[in-house]
Amino acid sequence: MAAAHASLRTLLFVCLLAAAPAAMADSPVKVIFDTDIAGDVDDVGALAALHVLADRGEAEILACGISSNNPWAPACVDSINTWFGRPDIPIGRVGEFVTDKPIDSRYARAVAEEFPHDLPASYRVPTAEQVYRRVLAAQEDGSVTIVTVGFLTNLAALLDTPADDLSPLTGAELVKAKVKQWVVMGGVFPEGHFANGSGEYNLKVTPDATQQVINHWPTPVVFSGFEIGEVVHTGAKLADIDPASPVRRGYELYNKLTNRNSWDQTAVLYAVRGASDYWTLSPPGVCSVPDNSQGCHDWREDPAGTHRYLIEKMPPEQVAAEIESLMITPPAKK
Numbered sequence: 001m002a003a004a005h006a007s008l009r010t011l012l013f014v015c016l017l018a019a020a021p022a023a024m025a026d027s028p029v030k031v032i033f034d035t036d037i038a039g040d041v042d043d044v045g046a047l048a049a050l051h052v053l054a055d056r057g058e059a060e061i062l063a064c065g066i067s068s069n070n071p072w073a074p075a076c077v078d079s080i081n082t083w084f085g086r087p088d089i090p091i092g093r094v095g096e097f098v099t100d101k102p103i104d105s106r107y108a109r110a111v112a113e114e115f116p117h118d119l120p121a122s123y124r125v126p127t128a129e130q131v132y133r134r135v136l137a138a139q140e141d142g143s144v145t146i147v148t149v150g151f152l153t154n155l156a157a158l159l160d161t162p163a164d165d166l167s168p169l170t171g172a173e174l175v176k177a178k179v180k181q182w183v184v185m186g187g188v189f190p191e192g193h194f195a196n197g198s199g200e201y202n203l204k205v206t207p208d209a210t211q212q213v214i215n216h217w218p219t220p221v222v223f224s225g226f227e228i229g230e231v232v233h234t235g236a237k238l239a240d241i242d243p244a245s246p247v248r249r250g251y252e253l254y255n256k257l258t259n260r261n262s263w264d265q266t267a268v269l270y271a272v273r274g275a276s277d278y279w280t281l282s283p284p285g286v287c288s289v290p291d292n293s294q295g296c297h298d299w300r301e302d303p304a305g306t307h308r309y310l311i312e313k314m315p316p317e318q319v320a321a322e323i324e325s326l327m328i329t330p331p332a333k334k
């Protein structure tokens with residue numbers, strides 16, 4: 001009997017061991033979503049896809065930060081979060097926008113005004129770096145994925161924060177402790193610039209923040225370059241969904257419910273599901289931003305490097321179908 005019990009215990013133990021990795025793999029990816037929502041509309045599609053991934057248990061949205069200098073952008077994000085049944089996701093605004101130019105939007109004000117949300121006027125919203133410090137301090141070490149689909153202003157501000165009552169760690173120390181990886185929609189790989197010599201938009205608008213963050217970020221980084229989302233076209237199928245959706249309304253105002261490139265959605269999909277069958281990861285290397293780069297960057301392979309970029313694998317039409325199926329899925333918690 002004792003031997004039988006022992007072997008049963010051993011069997012149970014082996015079963016638990018075998019189950020453990022599966023359970024860990026199934027735990028949702030904890031995501032901070034940093035967006036320049038306002039200018040282009042792929043940010044709207046990316047946030048919608050992220051919510052649906054959260055509805056399916058694949059992701060948990062810890063916070064949203066806004067890097068665009070548009071007064072309606074935070075409330076626009078809160079309206080979309082509210083639509084998906086997550087009205088209390090912490091939202092932070094850009095603290096100091098380094099250009100004086102506001103970011104115009106075809107949809108941010110309308111979505112903020114037409115759809116329910118409870119965010120106060122944008123000047124009363126905390127800065128993204130404050131929100132990120134609070135959220136990161138509460139998480140386990142090495143557990144958070146930050147995905148940026150806009151300017152790097154908020155991450156630059158986060159790295160610069162001193163220790164305070166939210167955390168005894170500086171911003172850079174906090175990121176190093178808590179963040180597993182940073183996924184960036186930005187850059188052009190491997191060239192570092194377009195054929196005409198200019199740099200990619202997200203890295204170009206606030207170049208000092210770009211240089212600081214890319215050159216000094218203390219965790220592994222994966223870039224979804226311009227070329228990845230450029231060929232993935234989604235949005236037209238939103239014409240078939242509930243007209244009461246702020247996601248549909250955003251695309252309607254932006255481009256009358258036609259397809260748009262899916263730069264930001266590719267970064268979100270990678271952040272949650274990894275390369276999967278969608279993409280191949282480049283060999284490790286170092287992306288670096290020289291002085292006065294205007295959004296251009298260098299890339300060199302280096303086995304000791306902590307940066308990688310996505311390389312097309314699955315045909316872009318198939319990636320688009322996957323992303324668009326997420327974007328058109330209705331909220332689970334209505």
Ligand SMILES: [Ca+2]
Nearest residue numbers: 036043149150
């Ligand atoms: Ca964007």
